[in-house]
Amino acid sequence: MTSAIPLPEGVSEEEFLRLDRQICFSLHAASRAFNGVYRVVLKELGITYPQYLVMLVLWEQGELPVKKLGEYLRLDSGTLSPLLKRLEAAGLVRRERSARDERSVEVRLTEEGTALRERALAVPRRIVSATTFDVDEIRDLRDRLDRLTAALDEAALQDPAAH
C-alpha cells in the first residue's frame, strides 16, 4: 500500500519542478537568514545558534545527559560531542560521567553558564522583532512547519521501501 498522494492528477512535471524548487529554495533561504540574524545577535554572547539551542534546553531543564539533550534537539552525538566540548572550553558547561551509569555523560551549567541567561533574555525579543511577524503569524507558521516536518520525517522512513 502506497502512501496517499494528495495532489491533483492534472499537475504537470514542470509544475512539480517549479513547486519543489520554490519551496526548497524558500525553506533553505529562510533557514540561513535566521542563522544570519542569530549570528549577529549572539555574537555578543560569544556562542553560535546551535550552541544557543543547547543552552536554552539546559536553562530550562537543568542538568541532563547527552542522550536526552539529543532527543530534545534531534541531534546525534556526532554533532553534540564537539559542540559540547566547545561550550565546555568556553566555560559555560561541565561534562561528567554519571556515577550510576558510566556510559552516560551528564551535562550541567557552570556559574558562568547560568549567569549568561541574564544577558540572553533580550535575545528572543530581538529575534521575534526581526521577523516583523506578529504573535499569531508566528504560531501559525510554526504549526505549518511542524506539520511539514512530521510529514517529511514519515516519508523519509517509508520512501526507501516504496522506492
Added chain:
Amino acid sequence: MTSAIPLPEGVSEEEFLRLDRQICFSLHAASRAFNGVYRVVLKELGITYPQYLVMLVLWEQGELPVKKLGEYLRLDSGTLSPLLKRLEAAGLVRRERSARDERSVEVRLTEEGTALRERALAVPRRIVSATTFDVDEIRDLRDRLDRLTAALDEAALQDPAAH
C-alpha cells in the same frame, strides 16, 4: 530611527522566549527534515541536495560563471568551489577559465551531467508528495517563508548598527 516593532506591549519576556524557541526550532527541524528526504531520494542519483540545486540551475540556464551561480543560489565561492570540484570529480560538470575574462570560471554540463536530468525528472513529484501539502498550501508556505527571509535579511543588515 529604529525599525518598527509590530508586537503588542503586553507580551512577557517568557512569552518571547517560547515563541523564539518554537519558531527557530521548527524552522531548523523542517530544514533538516527536507534535507533528510532529499538525501533519501537523491541517493540513487549519487548527489547531495546542494549539488542538486546547482544541477537544477545548470539544466535551466546552460553554462554560466561561478559568480552567477552563486547569485542564483545565494552561496559564496567558499561553498561553491569545493562543491563544484566534487561535481567535476563525479564527471557531471566541467570548469573552464573564460577566455574573455581570465578571472571568471565557466561551469558547464558534461554529457553525463545533461543525461542525469532524465533520472532527476521524477524527483520533484516525490518531494512534493512527501510533504502531503497540496499546491495551494505549498505556495502559501513559500510566500510566508520568503516574507520572513526578506525581513530577517533586512534586520541582519540593520541590527549591528542598532545594537
Added chain:
DNA sequence: CACCATTTAGTTGTACCCAATTGAATTGTG
C-alpha cells in the same frame, strides 16, 4: 603608461550535520 580600486575564484579556519564505526558499560536470558 603607471597606479589603484574593484572584481572574481580559490584557500583556510571554524562550526554544523549525518552515517558508520568503535569501545565501554549495562541488561536480559539461559
Added chain:
DNA sequence: CACAATTCAATTGGGTACAACTAAATGGTG
C-alpha cells in the same frame, strides 16, 4: 554466573556554510 544483545558517547570521514584572506585579472584615472 556467563554471554549475547543493547545502550551510550565518542570518533572518523564526507559534505555543507560562512568569514577572512590571498592572488590574479580587469578597468578606470591621472
